Amino acid sequence: MATEPVAAGSQAAEQGSIAVRDVSFGFGSGRPEVLDDVTFDVASGEFFVLLGPSGCGKSTVLNLIAGFEQPTQGTVLASGRPVAGAARDRVVIFQDSDSLYGWLTVRDNVTFPLRVQGIAARERDERALAALKVVGLKGHEDKYPGELSGGMKQRTQLARALVLDAPILLMDEPFAALDAQTRSILQDELVQLSVTMRRTVLFITHDIGEAILLGDRVGIMRAGPGSSIKETIVVHLSRPRRRGSAEFGALYDRIHRSISEEVQQALRREDSLL
Amino acid sequence: MTMTSRAGISVDRLEAAARRDPGPADVGDALPPAQRKPASRALLARHSPWILTMLSVAAGVVVWAIASRTLDSPLFPSPLRIAQALIESIGNGTLLADIAVSVRRIAIGFVLGCLVGVPLGLAMGLFPLVRAFCDPVVQFLRFVPPIAWLIPAIMWFGIGETSKIAIIFYMTVFLVLLNTMTGVAAIPRNQLRSAENYGVSGWQLFAWIVFPATLSYSVAGARIAMGNSFAAVVGAELIAANAGLGYRIVDSGQWMAMDQMFGAMLVLGLLGIAADRLARLLATRFLRHYVHADDHGD
Ligand SMILES: Nc1ncnc2c1ncn2[C@@H]1O[C@H](COP(=O)(O)OP(=O)(O)OP(=O)(O)O)[C@@H](O)[C@H]1O
Ligand SMILES: [Mg+2]
Numbered sequence: 011m012a013t014e015p016v017a018a019g020s021q022a023a024e025q026g027s028i029a030v031r032d033v034s035f036g037f038g039s040g041r042p043e044v045l046d047d048v049t050f051d052v053a054s055g056e057f058f059v060l061l062g063p064s065g066c067g068k069s070t071v072l073n074l075i076a077g078f079e080q081p082t083q084g085t086v087l088a089s090g091r092p093v094a095g096a097a098r099d100r101v102v103i104f105q106d107s108d109s110l111y112g113w114l115t116v117r118d119n120v121t122f123p124l125r126v127q128g129i130a131a132r133e134r135d136e137r138a139l140a141a142l143k144v145v146g147l148k149g150h151e152d153k154y155p156g157e158l159s160g161g162m163k164q165r166t167q168l169a170r171a172l173v174l175d176a177p178i179l180l181m182d183e184p185f186a187a188l189d190a191q192t193r194s195i196l197q198d199e200l201v202q203l204s205v206t207m208r209r210t211v212l213f214i215t216h217d218i219g220e221a222i223l224l225g226d227r228v229g230i231m232r233a234g235p236g237s238s239i240k241e242t243i244v245v246h247l248s249r250p251r252r253r254g255s256a257e258f259g260a261l262y263d264r265i266h267r268s269i270s271e272e273v274q275q276a277l278r279r280e281d282s283l284l
Numbered sequence: 285m286t287m288t289s290r291a292g293i294s295v296d297r298l299e300a301a302a303r304r305d306p307g308p309a310d311v312g313d314a315l316p317p318a319q320r321k322p323a324s325r326a327l328l329a330r331h332s333p334w335i336l337t338m339l340s341v342a343a344g345v346v347v348w349a350i351a352s353r354t355l356d357s358p359l360f361p362s363p364l365r366i367a368q369a370l371i372e373s374i375g376n377g378t379l380l381a382d383i384a385v386s387v388r389r390i391a392i393g394f395v396l397g398c399l400v401g402v403p404l405g406l407a408m409g410l411f412p413l414v415r416a417f418c419d420p421v422v423q424f425l426r427f428v429p430p431i432a433w434l435i436p437a438i439m440w441f442g443i444g445e446t447s448k449i450a451i452i453f454y455m456t457v458f459l460v461l462l463n464t465m466t467g468v469a470a471i472p473r474n475q476l477r478s479a480e481n482y483g484v485s486g487w488q489l490f491a492w493i494v495f496p497a498t499l500s501y502s503v504a505g506a507r508i509a510m511g512n513s514f515a516a517v518v519g520a521e522l523i524a525a526n527a528g529l530g531y532r533i534v535d536s537g538q539w540m541a542m543d544q545m546f547g548a549m550l551v552l553g554l555l556g557i558a559a560d561r562l563a564r565l566l567a568t569r570f571l572r573h574y575v576h577a578d579d580h581g582d
Contacts, residue, residue: 126484
């Protein structure tokens with residue numbers, strides 16, 4: 011249960027920091043609380059990974075930070091300011107690829123956020139092309155989402171988020187649909203982005219190895235309902251990280267055990283309800 | 285765990301069934317090589333939709349011809365008689381005049397109906413207050429068929445064009461409106477959320493997301509309305525009309541000119557098919573990507 015001390019102080023909240031304080035949330039009265047007293051901080055430029063059993067509320071936490079939902083209790087701060095709604099300093103990569111616009115080509119999907127800002131077409135196309143190159147979709151600019159595979163859709167979403175140069179990236183299982191090679195390339199790109207450009211990343215995944223490979227810290231959530239952060243683990247491994255090392259394995263086991271406990275407890279709770 | 289896997293089996297079955305559905309594509313090519321037919325059969329498979337269409341039409345004509353021959357009644361004119369009547373009505377200009385009158389009524393009513401139905405449907409879909417206000421009226425009126433308004437329409441708008449156009453308009457508005465409203469509700473939440481994320485303004489959200497995301501629904505409604513308007517125009521021309529295909533059917537029926545009557549019915553059906561085909565062609569041509577990935581074809 012060793013919770014690490016939180017990083018940035020609330021006073022000098024830096025551009026790009028996230029603070030979730032005593033947050034509770036439920037989908038309307040009469041329904042069970044999804045989140046009960048969630049508290050964690052992500053420092054500016056930090057790579058924070060959220061792990062937890064399916065349905066525990068990871069995406070819900072992300073939606074609160076993104077400003078799509080409002081907490082029933084507690085506060086959410088982004089760059090030190092209370093989150094009042096969605097904004098493009100916190101760009102979201104959604105768990106489902108249905109956020110792509112089916113009537114626009116890949117290029118037009120990726121330039122869409124820039125078009126909204128009124129950026130000139132030339133610059134839009136250049137930036138889109140650069141982002142598409144990063145995610146390995148060059149040559150597919152003129153396809154429509156309906157003509158893409160699941161992984162290609164996911165990468166289009168990624169490119170659409172990257173063109174914005176937002177200080178905070180909120181990523182909900184962005185690599186879930188990818189093959190191991192593509193995933194590893196994109197993981198490297200993402201680490202680059204977070205380390206060299208000092209982007210703050212909140213990253214949700216079910217892949218413990220990926221969490222250790224990428225995260226500065228890993229937050230583990232309890233099984234719901236009424237989920238909260240069970241523990242936060244600092245990943246002390248130096249970068250670039252390799253999966254083979256002994257420390258990696260030890261950390262993997264520790265996290266695995268922690269999540270298993272939660273899953274087991276949830277199953278027992280379900281059994282007692284039946 | 286066991287429950288999900290059990291559910292998984294049935295879902296798999298459904299998906300397999302969906303995959304088996306041949307759809308509009310060429311089935312012959314989709315078969316694995318082992319099941320391929322010899323060349324001549326493959327040729328038949330490729331052209332079978334056309335061949336079957338011709339056979340179907342021919343069968344219809346033959347059945348009609350036999351019926352007309354055996355019954356030998358003036359109530360069942362032979363296909364040849366109907367064709368002659370048609371040619372005659374083309375010659376003396378009545379057919380084209382009737383078509384022009386009916387098509388004009390349909391076109392004006394249909395276009396006006398779309399022009400009102402789409403914005404109203406969007407507004408009802410987008411604004412809960414507008415929906416709350418309009419929905420009771422819409423829900424009520426949609427169960428009052430166009431034909432029920434025929435008499436009041438004639439009384440209010442007179443026996444001229446307006447009453448006929450009003451009937452078509454009425455029918456179109458509801459179909460387009462209800463479909464458009466459904467379309468707004470069906471916009472994937474993440475499409476709206478991502479747009480919100482990028483900071484779209486109100487009108488950008490409307491013009492760049494809501495309208496294109498809903499377009500395929502509006503078009504689907506318009507297509508149904510287009511089909512129904514051929515029925516509605518006959519209804520509208522039943523009473524107090526002096527031209528149009530519907531009028532021709534009623535009028536020649538009264539004079540026992542059955543060949544003329546069936547000729548007009550035939551033209552009506554063919555026009556309906558043509559209009560629907562045209563709408564479909566335009567939709568697949570220009571709106572292909574506005575349709576959600578799953579509802580391609582049909
Ligand atoms: N729109 C909604 N309305 C009602 N309940 C919801 C809604 N969305 C999610 N929930 C509930 O909230 C809980 C948390 O959902 P959430 O999507 O945050 O889980 P998650 O941790 O992201 O799961 P996964 O790993 O499977 O994506 C779930 O129990 C779910 O049933
Ligand atoms: Mg989720």
